Amino acid sequence: MTETPHSKTHLLAAQHADNPFSRPQTPHDLQIGFCGLGSMGYFMARNLAKQRNSPIFVWNRTKEKAESLKQELGPNKVIIADSLEEIAKECDVVFTNLANDTVVKQVFLTFAGALKATPGHKNKIFVETSTVYPTLAGELDDVISSNHAHLVMAPVFGAPPAADAAQLIVVMAGDYRSKKEIAHILIPAVGRKVIDLGGNLEKAPTFKLIGNSLILGSLEILAEAFTLGEKSGISQEQVQGLLKDLMPAPILVNYGAKMVHDAFDGEKGFAIDGGIKDAAHIRRLATDMNAPLPALDSAHQHLLTARALHQAQTLRGEQKYEKLDWSSIVAGARVSAGLDGFDSAKHSKVVPED
Structure with a gap:
């Protein structure tokens, strides 16, 4: 050309x-x-x-x-x-x-x-x-x-x-x-x-935390939507399909796929300890700026729940992954709804009516 x-x-x-x-x-x-x-x-x-x-x-x-x-x-x-x-x-x-x-x-x-x-x-x-x-x-x-x-x-x-x-x-x-x-x-x-x-040197790390709040808040919303679907008889795959049609942002689709397939390997993604550290920084920044971020509060709690579940599994020698990815935030939402945190195959499936 x-x-x-x-x-x-x-x-x-x-x-x-x-x-x-x-x-x-x-x-x-x-x-x-x-x-x-x-x-x-x-x-x-x-x-x-x-x-x-x-x-x-x-x-x-x-x-x-x-x-x-x-x-x-x-x-x-x-x-x-x-x-x-x-x-x-x-x-x-x-x-x-x-x-x-x-x-x-x-x-x-x-x-x-x-x-x-x-x-x-x-x-x-x-x-x-x-x-x-x-x-x-x-x-x-x-x-x-x-x-x-x-x-x-x-x-x-x-x-x-x-x-x-x-x-x-x-x-x-x-x-x-x-x-x-x-x-x-x-x-x-x-x-x-x-x-x-x-x-101003502080602007770069501030912007990074704002960006991570977008990502982490999105993960929380995904986790809640997948969990609501499971409880309502709508499969995670169907919700993921809607996500691809409605909001086909690569970062959402990729993290959604990890949740759907219980693919929480922290060695191949962003480790949950880093996610909890970032969530704490974001919440501290929100406090310092008097800017409430309720979605981040929920995300932080669900990350802590996922890590606690993983630590308990590790003590029993039952963990699938040595380190969790922060997409495992969905485990917190699942457990809150009475579902298994890390194994969606154990969830009771509601058979939809014809």
Whole structure:
């Protein structure tokens, strides 16, 4: 197909929509480091390493994940760091994707200690991609900014399959020049779009919690609808079919399918512990802002119920999955309605009349 000036204009417009930053003038030989190779971080680090001409440093609390990544990509793509201090000293840009706020702060304090011990003259950029409470952004900035370093808050939207496919949405706040550099490192290597929220670091984690409230609230509504259908003699498959016809958003359809098929494997999705942590953050933000979110209150309770049921099964050695996905929120709705939480095959089926 012949490319016309008109088609070039549309291509440039599409690229601008996906990445609002012009390409930086600095050389692209920056040394990259990545800390945290969990269900999201592993794929993000892998996709970054694939796109780089030089190997990236990686660190994980347990070395098995780092060894696995190095074995997958080879030593010309991955260098396993012995410590967080090594990452801080050797890398120009450091990404973190970690389990919770406490771990994030501990890691950044370690970075700061390393930088103070061996001060350099070159500015570094630290990029926090986890889901944390907004006020932590200011604390991290205080910790790291006095050491010739800039902080960019860049939480990501997307489940592990989206991270695997480099289809994440990146929300970004912080120093403009640093964001520009990071945006072109991440897009399209790790994600498909950047949303820029300006210089206030707290805006990015706030927006992430708002986005997760949309997802979690939708999961709660799905769980309630599937459960009401089961109690009324309408199969989950029929409700899922209506969902596809009426609201065919991929995220709803995919999570609906997990509920229908009791596919609650947290190793292949978003683990329930992370979902409960996020729900707590969202409810705290709602309290701080005097903005009631009753759907999130119900979702939080149903997540806790699902986790409690799973822990009881684990004690008896009856659990199907070692870790639950947060789509198991439906177990809370089911149990509230007198149904089995995790095995819909045990539900009494109402035979519809002819």
